[in-house]
Amino acid sequence: xxxxxxxLHQQLCDDSVAVGDLPLSRLLxxxxxxxxxxxxxxxxxxxxxxxxxxxxxxxLMDEIALVCRALKDETQCDKLNVAAIGNIVPQxxxxxxxxxxxxxxxxxxxxxxxxxxPAAAVDLTRFxxxxxxxxxxxxxxxxx
Amino acid sequence: xxxxxxxLHQQLCDDSVAVGDLPLSRLLxxxxxxxxxxxxxxxxxxxxxxxxxxxxxxxLMDEIALVCRALKDETQCDKLNVAAIGNIVPQxxxxxxxxxxxxxxxxxxxxxxxxxxPAAAVDLTRFxxxxxxxxxxxxxxxxx
Numbered sequence: 454x455x456x457x458x459x460x461l462h463q464q465l466c467d468d469s470v471a472v473g474d475l476p477l478s479r480l481l482x483x484x485x486x487x488x489x490x491x492x493x494x495x496x497x498x499x500x501x502x503x504x505x506x507x508x509x510x511x512x513l514m515d516e517i518a519l520v521c522r523a524l525k526d527e528t529q530c531d532k533l534n535v536a537a538i539g540n541i542v543p544q545x546x547x548x549x550x551x552x553x554x555x556x557x558x559x560x561x562x563x564x565x566x567x568x569x570x571p572a573a574a575v576d577l578t579r580f581x582x583x584x585x586x587x588x589x590x591x592x593x594x595x596x597x
Numbered sequence: 598x599x600x601x602x603x604x605l606h607q608q609l610c611d612d613s614v615a616v617g618d619l620p621l622s623r624l625l626x627x628x629x630x631x632x633x634x635x636x637x638x639x640x641x642x643x644x645x646x647x648x649x650x651x652x653x654x655x656x657l658m659d660e661i662a663l664v665c666r667a668l669k670d671e672t673q674c675d676k677l678n679v680a681a682i683g684n685i686v687p688q689x690x691x692x693x694x695x696x697x698x699x700x701x702x703x704x705x706x707x708x709x710x711x712x713x714x715p716a717a718a719v720d721l722t723r724f725x726x727x728x729x730x731x732x733x734x735x736x737x738x739x740x741x
Contacts, residue, residue, distance in 0.1 A: 502677050504665045514658035521648045532687075533646055536680035540696060540704035543676075552684060560684035565705040 458498035462544040465494060468569075470577060472584050473592035477512040478547075480520065480588070482581045486570040488563055489528045489551040489580060491520055500545045503537055513547070516591075520549045523587040527551075527580075538564055602642035606688040609638060612713075614721060616728050617736035621656040622691075624664065624732070626725045630714040632707055633672045633695040633724060635664050644689045647681055657691070660735075664693045667731040671695075671724075682708055 461479060469481035469492060477497075483490040493516055500506060506513055521533050530551035537547045550563055558566055572580075585592070605623060613625035613636060621641075627634040637660055644650060650657055665677050674695035681691045694707055702710055716724075729736070 502665065502669070503679060504662050504669070504677075510658050510662050511655055514654050518648050518654050521646065525646070525648070532682075532684055533648075534680070534682050534684070535647060536678070536682070536706075538676075538678050538680070538706055540676055540678070540706070561709040562680075562682055562684070562706060565709060 457496075459496045461494060462542050462546075464542045465492065465544065465546060470581055472581055473588065475516045475519070475588075475591055476593070477509055478516050480584075480592070482577065482584065483569075484571050484577055486572045486576070487557050489524060489530070490563070491524055491549045491584065493517060493520060493547040493549065495545055497545075501539055501543045502545065505545065517547060517549065519588065519591050523584055524549055524551050527583055527587060528553075534562060536562075536564065601640075603640045605638060606686050606690075608686045609636065609688065609690060614725055616725055617732065619660045619663070619732075619735055620737070621653055622660050624660075624728075624736070626721065626728065627713075628715050628721055630716045630720070631701050633668060633674070634707070635668055635693045635728065637661060637664060637691040637693065639689055641689075645683055645687045646689065649689065661691060661693065663732065663735050667728055668693055668695050671727055671731060672697075678706060680706075680708065 465481060469483050472480040472482050478493040478495045481492040483492060495506060495513060503510055525533060528551040531554050532552045534550040534552055552559060609625060613627050616624040616626050622637040622639045625636040627636060639650060639657060647654055669677060672695040675698045676696045678694040678696055696703060
């Protein structure tokens with residue numbers, strides 16, 4: 454549903470499932486078999502850089518921190534990788550990825566690597582459910 | 598110089614020159630011929646994730662935004678790429694890279710790509726000088 458003219462970019466929509474809405478951002482889980490991978494998308498139209506958000510940058514950082522904490526607690530990962538790239542999808546979106554020293558690409562970044570493998574539906578559903586439960590106090594709803 | 602036990606990681610030191618110190622972070626310019634590339638390193642010992650900063654996360658976001666603005670104004674780039682990865686260098690550091698649609702790696706991310714080409718000294722010096730001038734009002738000193 455549009456929110457002040459905002460709608461989720463089709464590529465992000467195709468590659469993920471919705472976890473829910475934080476005050477500023479929609480939280481997505483990427484459909485990926487190898488990496489626990491969340492994406493925050495601020496629901497603001499026409500925004501492609503963090504600095505385009507103006508004072509709402511502070512809200513974005515709060516939400517990045519919430520997501521980082523939930524993902525670290527959920528996965529007990531060795532490292533979080535956080536990035537706003539957007540060279541292909543111009544709508545501002547922030548990746549938060551849990552990395553392990555024994556994962557298929559460690560220590561390389563996951564962006565720009567070969568094509569992703571989609572997750573088994575049951576695994577993705579379980580992951581989304583777990584993240585929702587961890588973040589329930591921060592989310593307005595699931596807005597799938 | 599150590600600051601409450603903090604010192605710059607040797608790899609970051611080897612790969613960059615210091616631009617100056619913001620209230621939280623040391624600002625570095627990577628020695629790279631192909632990309633205008635700045636790195637923020639919070640001067641806090643033992644910190645490897647953004648969430649390790651606690652309430653200082655807000656200061657980090659302010660400094661990321663300052664650096665993004667300066668780099669965009671300086672380069673008139675097409676896109677900023679911002680990332681905290683740290684799979685190889687565990688000390689928390691945030692990359693801010695100016696990307697152009699005609700740069701050598703567009704639209705791929707620069708991290709994980711082939712070895713970097715060092716910049717000509719004159720170019721790096723000019724870039725650092727320009728960034729220092731743009732950020733002079735925010736920096737305590739150059740602390741090389």
